[in-house]
Amino acid sequence: MSELDVASFIDGQVKAVKVVLGDERALIAVSGGVDSTVSAVITYRALGDNLVCVFIDDNFMRLNEPEKVKAMLSAPPLDLPVKVLNERKRFMDALSGLVDAEEKRKAFRETFYRTLSDAAKAEGCRYLVQGTIRADIEETAGGIKTQHNILEQIGIDPVERFGYTVVEPIASLYKYQVRQVARYLGAPPEASERQPFPGPGLSVRVPGEITEEKLVQLKASTAVVEEELKKLKPAQYFSVIFDGETEEAPPRVRSAVEEALGVELEAVSTYYLKERGTGMVEGSRTYGYVVGIEVERGGRFDYTELERMRKAVQPPEAGISRVLYLVADRRGEGYYVTMRAVETQDFLTAQITEIPWDILEKTAEGILETCPKVVKVFYDVTPKPPATVEFE
Numbered sequence: 001m002s003e004l005d006v007a008s009f010i011d012g013q014v015k016a017v018k019v020v021l022g023d024e025r026a027l028i029a030v031s032g033g034v035d036s037t038v039s040a041v042i043t044y045r046a047l048g049d050n051l052v053c054v055f056i057d058d059n060f061m062r063l064n065e066p067e068k069v070k071a072m073l074s075a076p077p078l079d080l081p082v083k084v085l086n087e088r089k090r091f092m093d094a095l096s097g098l099v100d101a102e103e104k105r106k107a108f109r110e111t112f113y114r115t116l117s118d119a120a121k122a123e124g125c126r127y128l129v130q131g132t133i134r135a136d137i138e139e140t141a142g143g144i145k146t147q148h149n150i151l152e153q154i155g156i157d158p159v160e161r162f163g164y165t166v167v168e169p170i171a172s173l174y175k176y177q178v179r180q181v182a183r184y185l186g187a188p189p190e191a192s193e194r195q196p197f198p199g200p201g202l203s204v205r206v207p208g209e210i211t212e213e214k215l216v217q218l219k220a221s222t223a224v225v226e227e228e229l230k231k232l233k234p235a236q237y238f239s240v241i242f243d244g245e246t247e248e249a250p251p252r253v254r255s256a257v258e259e260a261l262g263v264e265l266e267a268v269s270t271y272y273l274k275e276r277g278t279g280m281v282e283g284s285r286t287y288g289y290v291v292g293i294e295v296e297r298g299g300r301f302d303y304t305e306l307e308r309m310r311k312a313v314q315p316p317e318a319g320i321s322r323v324l325y326l327v328a329d330r331r332g333e334g335y336y337v338t339m340r341a342v343e344t345q346d347f348l349t350a351q352i353t354e355i356p357w358d359i360l361e362k363t364a365e366g367i368l369e370t371c372p373k374v375v376k377v378f379y380d381v382t383p384k385p386p387a388t389v390e391f392e
Helices: 006-021 034-050 065-074 088-095 101-123 134-141 158-162 175-185 201-205 212-232 251-261 303-313 357-370
Strands: 026-029 051-057 082-086 127-129 165-167 236-242 246-248 268-281 284-295 320-329 335-343 374-380
Touching: 006 034, 006 127, 006 165, 006 175, 026 034, 026 101, 034 051, 034 127, 034 175, 051 065, 051 101, 065 082, 088 101, 101 201, 201 212, 201 236, 212 236, 212 335, 212 357, 236 268, 251 268, 251 284, 251 303, 268 320, 284 303, 303 320, 320 357, 335 357, 357 374
Parallel strands: 026 051, 026 127, 051 082, 127 165, 284 320, 335 374
Antiparallel strands: 236 335, 246 268, 268 284, 320 374
């Protein structure tokens, strides 16, 4: 891939936006992430006050995120005029009772664009600016998952459906290139180096039904994971919450763990979680089992051993999308949480971050202390493929 000429790219996109929009007003939903930030700054340079920046508080943001993002983007050197829209009830109602990952994505997308449509009409905007990047388009085209910000590429006419034309200033760039542009623009590290955060937010980190209680626990566990793992600088790191309901895994799974790790069968516990997780097999999306694995006597193994175990448990024909390894637990019934951290450049493939065991255990114990309704904490040891980075 040829090296990006950042200055020329910015200059070219500012001119292109001016040509397309002229004196029109445009709306952009900013999240504080690098994609929407770069898109907003480029468009603001082109349009000035004709660009309306909104932050949609959909209840799927991290702790105190709306306030933090508005303060960051409104401050120099970006100086973006940001309005916060409280749409929590609207989104929770739209996703209420949904379990299937794709159904939730579609419901989120429809609600997201209806919300933007209302805002655009209120502000007199006929154009919507999006931070769509190249990986979003490639994953949707490849059938891996339907990105919430993909419309025309999957046959949805945004003018007919929502009343606005979509403009995508950075659709030709991969994530690492977007970061290069952000640094050049003078964006603060909180934006330029911010780990990717999915458009549907924490909704994709609640496999199965979304409830207010699960979101509260997930927001708290996410804060712990981000605080403890940020010093290691993974490409992406977060937590996911499950109901804590399980069913017995086939005997093959237990024997595969025993053979790969060299432990006795009595020391191993394996089960399927109730929820399914999104994965990839031969470039296509799967919706497979999530396996929880517990090994007694501390259960510390190096990552070569864990990868050998993961491969033994997860042959392509097994229908398993995720392998989770228990790090810490306590007695009682409650939710399960898994930590996930990956290394990647383009997000089309990813390897797990080899976090030292003492940090894994400290983080897991921090989650148990902070989240009273969580009883087990795992580490996701599945690369992409066969998993996706996010769970849904």
